[in-house]
Amino acid sequence: MSLLLATLAIGFVFAVLTLGVFLSFRVYRIPDITADGSFPLGAAVTARLLKEGWDPWSATAAAIAAGILAGMITGSIHVRFKINAILSGILVMTALYSVNLRVMGASNLPIDASRTVFAPLESLSGRIFGESVQLFGRTVPSVDLGMFLGTAFAAVLVGVALTWFLHTELGSAMRATGDNPRMVRALATSTDRMIIIGLAASNALIACAGSLFAQMQSFADAQMGIGVIVLGLASVILGQTLVGPVRSIGLAVAGAVMGALLFRLLVAIAIRLGLDANDLKLVTAVVVLVAIVGPTWLAARRPRARKEAARAAA
Amino acid sequence: MLRLESLEKTFNPGTENEVRALQQVSLDFPKGSFTVVIGTNGSGKSTLQGAISGALDLDGGRITIDGVDVTRWPEHRRARLVGRVFQDPFAGTAPDLTVAENLALAEKRGRPRTLAPLLRGARRGAWRELLGRIGLGLEHRLDDPIGLLSGGQRQSITLLMATLTEPSVLLLDEHTAALDPRSAELVIALTRRLVEGCRSTTIMVTHSMRQAATLGDRLIAMHRGGVYLDVAGRDKATFSERELHGLFAQMRRDDRFDDEAVALARSQYR
Numbered sequence: 001m002s003l004l005l006a007t008l009a010i011g012f013v014f015a016v017l018t019l020g021v022f023l024s025f026r027v028y029r030i031p032d033i034t035a036d037g038s039f040p041l042g043a044a045v046t047a048r049l050l051k052e053g054w055d056p057w058s059a060t061a062a063a064i065a066a067g068i069l070a071g072m073i074t075g076s077i078h079v080r081f082k083i084n085a086i087l088s089g090i091l092v093m094t095a096l097y098s099v100n101l102r103v104m105g106a107s108n109l110p111i112d113a114s115r116t117v118f119a120p121l122e123s124l125s126g127r128i129f130g131e132s133v134q135l136f137g138r139t140v141p142s143v144d145l146g147m148f149l150g151t152a153f154a155a156v157l158v159g160v161a162l163t164w165f166l167h168t169e170l171g172s173a174m175r176a177t178g179d180n181p182r183m184v185r186a187l188a189t190s191t192d193r194m195i196i197i198g199l200a201a202s203n204a205l206i207a208c209a210g211s212l213f214a215q216m217q218s219f220a221d222a223q224m225g226i227g228v229i230v231l232g233l234a235s236v237i238l239g240q241t242l243v244g245p246v247r248s249i250g251l252a253v254a255g256a257v258m259g260a261l262l263f264r265l266l267v268a269i270a271i272r273l274g275l276d277a278n279d280l281k282l283v284t285a286v287v288v289l290v291a292i293v294g295p296t297w298l299a300a301r302r303p304r305a306r307k308e309a310a311r312a313a314a
Numbered sequence: 315m316l317r318l319e320s321l322e323k324t325f326n327p328g329t330e331n332e333v334r335a336l337q338q339v340s341l342d343f344p345k346g347s348f349t350v351v352i353g354t355n356g357s358g359k360s361t362l363q364g365a366i367s368g369a370l371d372l373d374g375g376r377i378t379i380d381g382v383d384v385t386r387w388p389e390h391r392r393a394r395l396v397g398r399v400f401q402d403p404f405a406g407t408a409p410d411l412t413v414a415e416n417l418a419l420a421e422k423r424g425r426p427r428t429l430a431p432l433l434r435g436a437r438r439g440a441w442r443e444l445l446g447r448i449g450l451g452l453e454h455r456l457d458d459p460i461g462l463l464s465g466g467q468r469q470s471i472t473l474l475m476a477t478l479t480e481p482s483v484l485l486l487d488e489h490t491a492a493l494d495p496r497s498a499e500l501v502i503a504l505t506r507r508l509v510e511g512c513r514s515t516t517i518m519v520t521h522s523m524r525q526a527a528t529l530g531d532r533l534i535a536m537h538r539g540g541v542y543l544d545v546a547g548r549d550k551a552t553f554s555e556r557e558l559h560g561l562f563a564q565m566r567r568d569d570r571f572d573d574e575a576v577a578l579a580r581s582q583y584r
Contacts, residue, residue, distance in 0.1 A: 175411060176411055
């Protein structure tokens with residue numbers, strides 16, 4: 001039970017990451033690999049500032065600001081110099097690797113667990129529930145419950161905020177930019193600006209997730225960004241499969257959150273069943289490939305199968 | 315009032331594929347006028363629209379709208395003053411957004427996109443009435459994604475969106491060419507009504523001699539990057555569809571003659 005709560009707590013943090021990927025991938029159809037750099041950037045900035053004696057909330061806010069900056073740089077390279085979006089992301093991600101090492105001054109930086117945004121939640125949970133809680137007949141340390149509730153609140157808050165944002169004038173113009181950039185320009189809005197703002201917002205969420213993840217794990221590491229974009233894409237695609245081809249943005253956002261949770265659960269189960277953690281990224285990449293290619297491959301095969309059946313019948 | 319002064323545009327300059335798409339084109343379009351532009355392929359009529367909308371950079375010349383020099387304005391900035399309908403009926407709307415959301419984005423043309431909810435205070439009643447007047451049953455579909463609608467329906471809404479804020483200039487670029495005849499008929503009827511009802515200076519490019527003969531108060535025929543014919547008012551009214559076909563055939567003959575002359579010259583000097 002405690003393991004389940006911890007797994008879901010990580011799942012909720014990855015849900016924040018997934019919503020960032022949702023913004024770049026679903027709205028703009030750009031798989032923005034800046035994520036692999038902005039996730040550890042958020043972690044690095046937070047760890048460094050906590051070490052400098054900042055309070056956890058300011059350190060988290062600074063991580064978000066750093067993510068905004070990273071996204072703006074990727075977006076600017078893409079639109080100003082007309083460089084392919086993926087290449088722009090690769091450039092910024094690579095540059096961020098060095099930046100992160102500089103920020104931390106080492107490849108790994110520990111965080112004092114008593115000075116994170118989760119610490120007050122954990123102590124509050126302890127005060128309310130006591131040392132441990134009975135949950136579905138199992139005993140759970142109240143610290144884990146506090147962490148679970150805190151991250152769940154954060155993920156839901158970000159999901160609601162993103163849904164609201166995508167219905168504003170700005171958010172709608174951003175959706176239209178992903179849909180039909182020519183129309184947006186014809187309606188007197190700069191698509192360049194929309195893309196820069198969108199990637200900034202996306203990487204803000206991803207850096208925020210990186211910051212929360214580091215505070216949860218009590219360390220930041222230069223390597224922790226590897227495969228973040230693929231993880232995010234896996235969750236987005238999984239969520240899309242869960243809720244189906246919906247028109248409601250709120251549902252699509254909820255799907256992304258559920259996708260992140262489900263993905264985290266599946267990973268935990270797979271590892272429990274004996275999957276080597278070192279093989280995890282290989283498996284994730286294959287899962288994403290199958291999820292993207294599978295439906296079209298199946299659709300392409302179906303008419304042929306029907307034709308063959310017809311021939312067999314004749 | 316739209317003023318074009320000595321517009322100049324050459325594609326692929328200095329190569330064998332050089333096309334002088336606009337050669338010193340100077341034209342004045344009075345406020346609220348409705349001009350129909352025809353021309354053979356490569357005559358420069360689409361380049362002219364691209365130049366006015368800002369989708370295309372000019373090699374030379376000056377464009378002023380209501381006295382403001384917009385020559386150096388990028389496309390999206392010029393769109394504050396210029397409404398457009400494209401040939402592709404799907405190019406003017408965002409398919410995943412609803413009809414209401416598309417209309418709302420068009421209604422706020424030129425204003426900064428803020429953090430206010432897009433559909434707050436939406437004039438749904440007024441929109442429903444405008445959509446109802448199109449006559450395609452669109453008044454009940456405000457909350458459907460526009461991608462579910464047909465090409466003719468979407469082109470009608472694009473036309474509505476382009477005229478909603480009554481921009482200084484309205485550009486229609488062969489906007490019925492990709493529609494089936496019945497939808498084209500409907501969109502033309504809507505064009506007539508909307509253009510006559512607004513004060514936008516309208517320029518419509520078309521391939522249809524019938525539309526050229528029956529629409530607008532001025533007719534311009536373009537040929538080889540220049541103005542071949544420019545008639546207005548009563549002179550325009552006397553042109554029948556048949557005469558326009560004759561004019562068109564003449565322009566095509568000129569084209570062929572020029573091509574043959576070039577081929578001859580090439581074979582002589584090679």
